[in-house]
Every structure is written in C-alpha cells, then in structure tokens.
Amino acid sequence: MATIDLVAKELHMKPDELIKESLRTYLEKRLAKIEADIYILTKKYGVKDVFEFDSRVKEGFITEEKGYEDYFVFDNLEAEREKIKKFLSEAV
Numbered sequence: 001m002a003t004i005d006l007v008a009k010e011l012h013m014k015p016d017e018l019i020k021e022s023l024r025t026y027l028e029k030r031l032a033k034i035e036a037d038i039y040i041l042t043k044k045y046g047v048k049d050v051f052e053f054d055s056r057v058k059e060g061f062i063t064e065e066k067g068y069e070d071y072f073v074f075d076n077l078e079a080e081r082e083k084i085k086k087f088l089s090e091a092v
Contacts, residue, residue, distance in 0.1 A: 024088065031084045034077050041074045050074045 008018040045062055047053045053074055056062045 027084050027088055031081065031088070034081045034084070038074070038077050038081065041070055041077070045070070050078050 004015050004018060008015040011018065013021075041053075042048060045053055045056065045067065047056060050071070053062065053067065053071060057064060057067055057071065
C-alpha cells in the first residue's frame with residue numbers, strides 16, 4: 001500500500017482529499033515565505049511593489065548598482081506570488 005493511502009487511512013480521509021489538503025498547505029506555506037521576502041524588500045527600499053521600485057530606480061532614488069539583483073528577485077517573487085494565489089483560488 002502506498003504511503004498516501006496509509007496516511008489517508010490512518011487519518012480517516014480519502015487519498016484525494018489528503019493530497020488536496022497537502023497541496024493547499026504547501027502552497028499557503030510557500031506563499032507566506034514569498035510574502036515575507038517581499039516585505040523585507042519593500043522595507044529595505046521603502047516601496048510598495050516592484051513597479052514603485054522600478055520608478056525609484058529611474059528617478060535615481062535607488063542606484064542600479066545597489067538594487068540590480070534585488071529588482072529581479074522582487075519581480076520574480078511577485079510573479080510567483082500571483083501564480084500561487086491563482087492556484088489557491090482556482091485549482092485547490
């Protein structure tokens with residue numbers, strides 16, 4: 001018997017229900033980590049999102065040398081956050 005089946009049986013759940021709940025929990029945990037990382041960047045640069053970050057760079061308030069790597073990290077984090085939110089609202 002597969003591990004999922006054993007765990008589901010012990011928890012008095014259907015295997016599909018266990019998988020669905022596990023996926024939801026994983027996505028929520030990952031979303032929380034992403035939002036924490038985004039929060040750190042917003043506080044570090046005094047911005048609310050990657051678009052404001054980009055504007056600050058263009059206006060010269062944040063130097064490209066100082067924020068170059070963080071810009072890409074910030075952008076990727078926001079994109080991943082949106083994907084996870086979409087998964088949570090639609091599929092899970």
